[in-house]
Amino acid sequence: MSHDPALERLANATLLVPFESHHAPRWILEGLADGISGVCLFHNNLDTPEQVAALNARLSEAADTPLISLDEEGGDVTRIGQAHGSDYPGNAALGAVDDTDLTRRTLRSLGGRLAELGLNLDLAPTVDVNVADDNPVIGTRSFGSDPELVARHSAAAVLGLQEAGVAACAKHFPGHGATSQDSHLTLPRVEADADLLHRRELLPFRAAVDAGARSVLTAHIEMPGLGVEGPATLAPHVLNELLRGELGFTGVVVSDAVEMQGLSGRIGIPEAAVRAVSAGCDLLCLGRFVYADRVEQVRAALVAAVREGQLPGERLEEAAARNAELRAWIRSRAALRAAAAEDTEVGLAGARRALRVDGVLPRWADPCVVEVDAPAGMAVGEVPWGLAPWFPGTERVSPDTAHAERLLAAAQGRGLVVVVRDAHRYPQARGLVERLLAERPDAVVVEMGLPVWRPACGAHVSTYGAARVNGLGAAELLGGAVGAAARG
Structure with missing residues (x-):
């Protein structure tokens, strides 16, 4: 040819x-x-x-x-x-x-x-x-x-x-x-x-x-x-x-x-x-x-x-x-x-305005923060999400109720924050959260996906996304370490 x-x-x-x-x-x-x-x-x-x-x-x-x-x-x-x-x-x-x-x-x-x-x-x-x-x-x-x-x-x-x-x-x-x-x-x-x-x-x-x-x-x-x-x-x-x-x-x-x-x-x-x-x-x-x-x-x-x-x-x-x-x-x-200039304030300001809280947030000095893992979609890829940057000691676990006893023991005498992402799509994640809430109805649930599923809990925080600024906005509400180093 x-x-x-x-x-x-x-x-x-x-x-x-x-x-x-x-x-x-x-x-x-x-x-x-x-x-x-x-x-x-x-x-x-x-x-x-x-x-x-x-x-x-x-x-x-x-x-x-x-x-x-x-x-x-x-x-x-x-x-x-x-x-x-x-x-x-x-x-x-x-x-x-x-x-x-x-x-x-x-x-x-x-x-x-x-x-x-x-x-x-x-x-x-x-x-x-x-x-x-x-x-x-x-x-x-x-x-x-x-x-x-x-x-x-x-x-x-x-x-x-x-x-x-x-x-x-x-x-x-x-x-x-x-x-x-x-x-x-x-x-x-x-x-x-x-x-x-x-x-x-x-x-x-x-x-x-x-x-x-x-x-x-x-x-x-x-x-x-x-x-x-x-x-x-x-x-x-x-x-x-x-x-x-x-x-x-x-x-x-x-x-x-x-x-x-x-x-x-x-x-x-x-x-x-x-x-x-x-x-x-x-x-x-x-x-x-x-x-x-x-x-x-x-x-x-x-x-x-x-x-x-x-x-x-x-x-x-x-x-x-x-x-x-x-x-x-x-x-x-x-x-x-x-x-063109970047507005370094607009992203966090928008994330803060998007936050929705149902219930009354407690003032915990050192809560136990648990993130229930969820698979990333193919369009998203492997991008960090959650509250770990602002809460040292945060643990990420698979959505399995087998973790419940150990997590409840770790949270004894402390506040408990459970972070999920699109929990409505994952029955195992909901199962773990419900098991934790059965013992700790005062726990705070932070939903970093769409807040379709809202369990009975002490307070429910919806971020409407898992971007870094969404996490930072939620961490501010919960009293996380959001100083200059964490913001960087």
């Missing part, structure tokens, strides 16, 4: 690729020079702020304004806060406060932090309406379960990020909030009719589009109510008639990670990439582990699909042009990013 540099460059223009290390490998730098639109950074690429800034400066030298992106939602899903947790409350906390000015200022400040590090595209905000309590992938990433509330905060988040010169990306279109499965692992299905989907799922996306969101990220979910079988990412009707036609979106449609099982599990990554571009995706987020050889397979599949008539060349040109327009918009906002 003959080599066609122009066609290969067009295929490259649809790619947002990951890589392996803290330094940009040669294949990435050469790929950016050969037209790859940009990169998506994950935990494995990020270390100190100085390293991240140096990496992004090197990436920026390889091409004219490549897209340098990541999933930085604040709250539970943080890449730049991986080591200690985020300095910003997530969407659930902002939704609990319900102050759109706070949301806008929070995201503007977060955008300022990203801009300072050399990032220019944030795959945020999550604008899904979380109506399924057992949703394993959205939860605290959502502003809430009320479409109107989610819509107004989605618009505020988009405005805030983009005021810092960082392109926003509303996700996961057409709405991942009513699922009880994780599209990283399978293809979730939303059973709702078209009228409900328009009133609920689509309302925040309409608000984000109207606020000027430069990009929208698709969901690998089935919505038969929209007349579509299979992933929405591969549905021309969803991406073209609905998103572009009905909602009037003119920016870049980004696929959720192509390597996720909900999209490519049955057909493989190269074929999924071809079908996604054919359906209307402009930019393919290839995921966490799609490195050089597999990127080459995707590029080759796109080129072959055009040559064989499976993918119209005009569709590839259209996608490349939209991605070039996004890069031009980012280039035009260089002065905004240079001037």
Whole structure:
């Protein structure tokens, strides 16, 4: 097959690729020079702020304004806060406060932090309406379960990020909030009719589009109510008639990670990439582990699909042009990013305002603090959470009632604080908490996920998220050691 540099460059223009290390490998730098639109950074690429800034400066030298992106939602899903947790409350906390000015200022400040590090595209905000309590992938990433509330905060988040010169990306279109499965692992299905989907799922996306969101990220979910079988990412009707036609979106449609099982599990990554571009995706987020050889397979599949008539060349040109327009918009906002400033107070202030207390908090000088472990979702990854930084001696235990006797003995003569995360989703965690409360009904329960389950206890604290600032806010209430060293 003959080599066609122009066609290969067009295929490259649809790619947002990951890589392996803290330094940009040669294949990435050469790929950016050969037209790859940009990169998506994950935990494995990020270390100190100085390293991240140096990496992004090197990436920026390889091409004219490549897209340098990541999933930085604040709250539970943080890449730049991986080591200690985020300095910003997530969407659930902002939704609990319900102050759109706070949301806008929070995201503007977060955008300022990203801009300072050399990032220019944030795959945020999550604008899904979380109506399924057992949703394993959205939860605290959502502003809430009320479409109107989610819509107004989605618009505020988009405005805030983009005021810092960082392109926003509303996700996961057409709405991942009513699922009880994780599209990283399978293809979730939303059973709702078209009228409900328009009133609920689509309302925040309409608000984000109207606020000027430069990009929208698709969901690998089935919505038969929209007349579509299979992933929405591969549905021309969803991406073209609905998103572009009905909602009037003119920016870049980004696929959720192509390597996720909900999209490519049955057909493989190269074929999924071809079908996604054919359906209307402009930019393919290839995921966490799609490195050089597999990127080459995707590029080759796109080129072959055009040559064989499976993918119209005009569709590839259209996608490349939209991605070039996004890069031009980012280039035009260089002065905004240079001037963007982080508000070091807004994150903790928002987390404090989100706190909710049921009951009367006791004044314990030295409580026994127990954290009941909960698995991190795939979108979250391994990020520290809990109250341990402010309560020396805190113990993290598995959700097993076998720990109860020992924990009760340790708490004898002391106050008892039990910290959980989304306890409503984990029967074993609830079992352990109830066993502890049977002996210690005066205990304080701190819920760092969604406060769906509220046991009878001395006092119940809801943080609406597990970011570092959520933990610090709760620790302040409970009298933890929150001096200068703990705040650092």
